[in-house]
Every structure is written in C-alpha cells, then in structure tokens.
Amino acid sequence: MTPLRILIFDSGIGGLTVLREARVLLPQMQFVYVADDAAFPYGAWDENELTARMVALFGDLIAKWEPELVVIACNTASTIGIGALREAFPSTGFVGTVPAIKPAAERTRSGLVSVLATPGTVKRQYTRDLITSYASKCEVNLVGSTGLAALAERYMRGGFTDEAAVAAEIAPCFVEREGKRTDIVVLACTHYPFLANRMRKMAPWPVDWIDTSEAIARRALNLLEQGDLDIAAMEPFTGRSYAQFTSGTIDPASRQLIAGFGLRPVE
Numbered sequence: 290m291t292p293l294r295i296l297i298f299d300s301g302i303g304g305l306t307v308l309r310e311a312r313v314l315l316p317q318m319q320f321v322y323v324a325d326d327a328a329f330p331y332g333a334w335d336e337n338e339l340t341a342r343m344v345a346l347f348g349d350l351i352a353k354w355e356p357e358l359v360v361i362a363c364n365t366a367s368t369i370g371i372g373a374l375r376e377a378f379p380s381t382g383f384v385g386t387v388p389a390i391k392p393a394a395e396r397t398r399s400g401l402v403s404v405l406a407t408p409g410t411v412k413r414q415y416t417r418d419l420i421t422s423y424a425s426k427c428e429v430n431l432v433g434s435t436g437l438a439a440l441a442e443r444y445m446r447g448g449f450t451d452e453a454a455v456a457a458e459i460a461p462c463f464v465e466r467e468g469k470r471t472d473i474v475v476l477a478c479t480h481y482p483f484l485a486n487r488m489r490k491m492a493p494w495p496v497d498w499i500d501t502s503e504a505i506a507r508r509a510l511n512l513l514e515q516g517d518l519d520i521a522a523m524e525p526f527t528g529r530s531y532a533q534f535t536s537g538t539i540d541p542a543s544r545q546l547i548a549g550f551g552l553r554p555v556e
C-alpha cells in the first residue's frame with residue numbers, strides 16, 4: 290500500500306522547523322522534504338520568475354510523490370506563489386506559510402511590532418495586505434534581512450554562528466518611540482527559528498519571538514482530518530521518509546543534518 294505522504298517544501302533547510310512539528314502531530318504520515326537549494330536564496334528572486342520556477346518544479350514533484358498534502362514551509366514562496374500553485378494543481382491540497390501579523394497584533398501591548406523576513410516577503414503586496422487587514426491599529430515595522438537565512442543554513446550545517454552578524458541583522462527590529470518599545474518580533478522566514486537562541490542573546494531587550502511552525506503543522510493536521518481519512522485511527526508510519534535537494538548534490542554536512550531529522554537522501 291502507498292504510504293500517506295506529506296511533501297514539505299522550502300528553498301533550503303528552513304522548512305525543517307515545520308517538519309519537526311509536523312512529525313509530532315502527524316506520526317502516521319510519510320514525509321518527503323524538498324529543498325530547492327539550486328535556487329537558494331528565494332529572498333532575492335523576481336516574483337514572476339520564481340512563480341514560474343515553482344509551478345514547473347511542482348509539476349514534477351506532484352507526479353513523482355503523489356502527496357496527500359503539500360506544505361509550502363517558506364514565507365517567501367507562499368506569499369509569492371501559493372495562488373499560482375493552487376490554480377495549477379487544483380486537486381492537490383496546499384498549506385502555505387504567511388507572516389504571523391494577526392497574532393502579533395493581538396498580542397502586542399506596546400503597539401510596536403516588527404516583522405523579520407526576507408527582502409522578498411517584505412516587498413510582497415500579500416504581506417502589506419495582512420497589515421491592512423489585521424494590524425491597522427499597530428505600527429508594523431517590516432525588516433528585510435539579506436543574510437539571516439544563509440546564517441541559519443551555515444549554523445545548521447556547521448554549528449557556527451557569527452553572533453555579530455546576527456546582532457546587525459536583527460538590530461532594525463528594535464524600535465523605541467515615545468517611551469514605548471517593540472515587544473514582538475515575528476519570525477517570518479522558516480529558517481529563523483533555528484537561530485532563535487542567538488537572536489535572544491543578541492537582542493537589545495527581551496521581546497516575544499513569534500514562530501509559526503507549530504501553527505502550520507496544526508493546519509496540515511486539521512486539513513487532513515477534514516478529508517475522508519480517519520487519521521486518528523491510523524498506525525504510526527514506520528518506514529522511511531526522504532529529503533530531496535534540487536541541486537542534486539548533498540554534501541556530507543547536509544547528509545548528517547537530514548539524518549538528524551530522520552530523513553534519507555534521494556540520490
């Protein structure tokens with residue numbers, strides 16, 4: 290019998306933060322993690338070119354893996370391309386990842402919220418519309434980081450973090466005005482939770498860091514429960530889960546990293 294599969298997609302290793310949570314909530318599923326590392330980082334891509342790339346890629350991925358559900362575990366890819374993906378593959382369910390602006394607006398006490406994301410996510414109309422719809426009473430400071438996703442990649446592969454670089458990337462998130470301070474930073478890139486401890490350490494004052502990975506995994510669970518499957522009655526999946534890298538090359542550090550997440554490379 291074909292196992293029930295969830296495909297988790299990101300430009301790199303950031304979506305592993307979502308996979309980690311999805312594993313806990315959905316032990317019945319087989320996971321296929323796909324990193325479009327040949328195109329990393331997504332943050333700098335032109336909108337139309339990246340959408341076309343993702344639609345072409347998913348044509349192959351859906352045919353190959355026949356997933357029950359696809360999780361786009363990438364804010365940049367979701368805010369750009371989730372609409373086009375849903376249109377191109379109407380019979381496949383997609384869960385997207387978008388900046389957690391609504392929960393941040395509900396939780397802030399100072400009214401000063403920062404959204405830390407890639408330059409791509411910061412530029413998107415999708416992100417601006419979220420602010421208009423849910424955070425019109427707050428002051429939302431959009432901070433585009435050019436280096437953090439790569440710092441997270443490096444940290445996860447080699448254990449090294451340049452703390453001064455992390456401090457410089459997060460510094461614009463911290464705003465002080467009329468006796469008020471930023472009290473929430475939304476981590477609007479799935480790579481960033483891997484650096485959360487370093488960010489906490491280098492932050493000029495304590496804030497709440499909002500990470501959406503668990504909420505995304507829960508959304509996947511809810512969608513599957515709404516379908517015909519009786520997920521709760523299913524046995525845990527004990528077979529292999531896989532990781533596929535679009536570059537076609539998996540260096541030893543990446544191999545070790547994905548093994549730590551219980552994934553086997555697709556060679």
Ligand code: DGL
Pocket residue numbers: 299300301303304329330331332333362363364365366407410438477478479480
């Ligand atoms: N992990 C991705 C996100 O959530 C982006 C990293 C990148 O490719 O720039 O936005």
